[in-house]
Amino acid sequence: MLSNSNIRKPLSFFVGMLVSLIVIYVLYSSFLINKLTLVGERLFLDLENTISQSYNVVDRLNNLGFSQCSKANLFNMRKEQFNSNDIKDIGFFKDGFLVCTTGAGILEKPIKESEPNLIINGYSIWVNKALKTFESKISGVLIQKGNYNVVLSFEGILKEHDKNIQYQIVARKNGQISHLYGVNNLFQNNANSTEVVTSSGFLSHSIELCGNQGNVCLAVSQRNYIEFNDVPSLFIFLVIIIMFFSGVSSIHLFELYYQYLRSTKRRVRRGIKNNRFIPYYQAIIELKSGKVIGCELLARFEDNMGALYPDEFIPVVSDLNKSWEMTECLINKSLEDFKLLTSKDGPFYLSINIFPKDVNNGNILKSSNLLGDINKNLQICFEITEDEELNFSGLDKVLNLLGENNIKVSIDDFGTGYSNLSQLKLLKIDTLKIDKSFIDEVETGSIRSTLIPNIVAIANKLNANIIAEGVENQLQVDELMKMNIEFCQGWHYVKALPIKDFKTYLLVNSKFDFFKR
Numbered sequence: 001m002l003s004n005s006n007i008r009k010p011l012s013f014f015v016g017m018l019v020s021l022i023v024i025y026v027l028y029s030s031f032l033i034n035k036l037t038l039v040g041e042r043l044f045l046d047l048e049n050t051i052s053q054s055y056n057v058v059d060r061l062n063n064l065g066f067s068q069c070s071k072a073n074l075f076n077m078r079k080e081q082f083n084s085n086d087i088k089d090i091g092f093f094k095d096g097f098l099v100c101t102t103g104a105g106i107l108e109k110p111i112k113e114s115e116p117n118l119i120i121n122g123y124s125i126w127v128n129k130a131l132k133t134f135e136s137k138i139s140g141v142l143i144q145k146g147n148y149n150v151v152l153s154f155e156g157i158l159k160e161h162d163k164n165i166q167y168q169i170v171a172r173k174n175g176q177i178s179h180l181y182g183v184n185n186l187f188q189n190n191a192n193s194t195e196v197v198t199s200s201g202f203l204s205h206s207i208e209l210c211g212n213q214g215n216v217c218l219a220v221s222q223r224n225y226i227e228f229n230d231v232p233s234l235f236i237f238l239v240i241i242i243m244f245f246s247g248v249s250s251i252h253l254f255e256l257y258y259q260y261l262r263s264t265k266r267r268v269r270r271g272i273k274n275n276r277f278i279p280y281y282q283a284i285i286e287l288k289s290g291k292v293i294g295c296e297l298l299a300r301f302e303d304n305m306g307a308l309y310p311d312e313f314i315p316v317v318s319d320l321n322k323s324w325e326m327t328e329c330l331i332n333k334s335l336e337d338f339k340l341l342t343s344k345d346g347p348f349y350l351s352i353n354i355f356p357k358d359v360n361n362g363n364i365l366k367s368s369n370l371l372g373d374i375n376k377n378l379q380i381c382f383e384i385t386e387d388e389e390l391n392f393s394g395l396d397k398v399l400n401l402l403g404e405n406n407i408k409v410s411i412d413d414f415g416t417g418y419s420n421l422s423q424l425k426l427l428k429i430d431t432l433k434i435d436k437s438f439i440d441e442v443e444t445g446s447i448r449s450t451l452i453p454n455i456v457a458i459a460n461k462l463n464a465n466i467i468a469e470g471v472e473n474q475l476q477v478d479e480l481m482k483m484n485i486e487f488c489q490g491w492h493y494v495k496a497l498p499i500k501d502f503k504t505y506l507l508v509n510s511k512f513d514f515f516k517r
């Protein structure tokens, strides 16, 4: 599905938009939670100050020791109220009756003290108490101790804070919640201590926290986007713009990722890991008789994205320094392919391409583990290309390996690279493979083809066989035979085949056979 760009691009655009929407939501939510936490903590500090100031006022007045609602007593009560922002009224009690208040003065009819809603730290608290001195039209929070009470309003504290935020102040005693001020039921009883507890819904966020003793708690909540109340369209416009750009960038990012997924480098790396290399075999023919005498192993690669040509993957394998891994995988597979080969006509010549770098770095020595117990009808030949100079520092060991395992050596693409005669002599070369570029147009006497007799002369000096590569027609066959070339391979005879087809080819064109399993 992803290989179809008509689907891939809209899909990645949509995914990019969705991801950016989620990111916007998460970022905006965490911004709101942080903001609410800051507001809540500051508010709670103000709240605690207000309450403790009220306690102090009540304590200070009690300490003055008035027993009557005298002028001096009222004066002191009014002075305390004047000095406070949050105390709206102060009352004086005598024998359980409210006898005067700063707001109403001396009451004609004293008011009987009722049961408090809560008692915290010895202070009685009335919640949302309708004040009789104001004909029950005003309610407030009352705090009383000894002969004095104060009427508190939290409005002052809350007024200073953000209008877009909702608050609830509650008192909590024995697990029972009493609403003190603000929006009812905002506090969900999630907080137990001064630790801020946050909760998020899809469209709103809230925090809760309580005082040291957990008696007074605060809930603060804000609906998402409320800040944009004045300009909701601006907010929506901004979100859409961000989503659009994310969608477009995600198309580009995904295309880059898709290219990476399909890159030859990644496919080859995975191919090495998963043994994706398949041996194909191209027959080597004796020109005189037309008989098959062996084959060259040629690597093929296929994965779920399709096939890669050797010219694409061979350089990448080399760049990734995975040449030996690939060769090892192919040797193992081909030894298995030819395990049951039988011969009535001499050994079967199996030519395996080896990267020059694996000769230079000694990786080739690892092949002795693979070649220990192979079919005796096989004559293994390591084919080394001329495209890289051989470094002979480890030659002794390489020669030992070749000797011990009866492995022959051929030089591939001869005439195009770095080989020199003394090196070839040292390696005891068995075969020179003449590069296809010499064979092309041999029938018309191309300039390059006129060099073939020189290669034949070198091979004679080395006592080596010659295989002509890339033979494509009978005219070339005729010319090569005239030049005393004995062996060849090329599409004129057969292309490289997978083992199943190559077996059939062998059965028809040679005396080699396979035991039936």
Ligand SMILES: Nc1nc2c(ncn2[C@@H]2O[C@H](COP(=O)(O)O[C@H]3[C@@H](O)[C@H](n4cnc5c(=O)[nH]c(N)nc54)O[C@@H]3COP(=O)(O)O)[C@@H](O)[C@H]2O)c(=O)[nH]1
Residues within 6 Å of the ligand: 282, 296, 297, 298, 299, 300, 309, 310, 311, 314, 330, 353, 354, 355, 412, 413, 469, 470, 471, 472, 489, 490, 491, 492, 496
């Ligand atoms: N180190 C390794 N190199 C390998 C291995 N397998 C392949 N190769 C190298 O990759 C190059 C390309 O190989 P490939 O595409 O397999 O081509 C080979 C033949 O298919 C092609 N050929 C053979 N006959 C003809 C022909 O008549 N006409 C024509 N146009 N092409 C023909 O030539 C390639 C054989 O090359 P060579 O190895 O030089 O004999 C190539 O350089 C391979 O060497 C591997 O396992 N390891």
